Amino acid sequence: MSDAEILARIREIFKENFDIDPSRVTPEAHLFAELDLDSIDAVDLAIKLQEMTGRRIKPEEFKSVRTVGDVIAAVQSLLATQA
Template sequence: MEKKEIFDKVSAIVADHFDIDRAKITDDLNLKTDLDADSIDFVEFVLEVEDAFGATIDDDEAEKLSTIGEVVDYIYDHQAK
């Protein structure tokens, strides 16, 4: 899957989960500061991403993900080749 496809899926999850206009979602959007996500919101988001991509994101790795671009890169780098 290409990064654009991953970005589109992640954007859809963010738009739905955080009730934000998809047009405002960029690579630089910070999940914790820009979206005011608390730890529960973030865990729920990670679980949704895992379900959408059939992936597992280690808790330690998830803590390092703060922007949409970082989430996209992580999924891209860890997808089954």
Template sequence: MERSEIISKIDDFLIDEFEVEQSEISAEANLKETLDLDSLDYVDLVVAIESNFGIKLVGEDFVNIHTFNDFYTLIDTKLNA
């Protein structure tokens, strides 16, 4: 899957699941702050990734995730590993 497809798919479910506006999502925006994530939201995010991409994420995967770009790169790397 191409990176642009990954980004589009992620953005689509983030907009639906976290009720965020498309205009708030940008590569350099802070993921946690933009989506207003708490610990339960991370669980929802992991479930959404698993159902949309068929890959598993664990807590350690999020240690260095700050921006949307970091998150896109994580998913891209896991999908194409």
């Protein structure tokens, strides 16, 4: 899955679950400062990413995620472990 495909899926998740306009979801966007996610939203996002990838996200790996670009990288990492 390419970064562009992952970004498109992430935009869908943000629109459906957090009512965030997809145009605001860019790789540079900060999850907490710009997109107004809180810690509960971060847990929800991790669950959605697990559903998307079929892989469990380790909490310590997700703690370093700050931007949408970090989320894309985390998804790529999860997908790479499937291969």
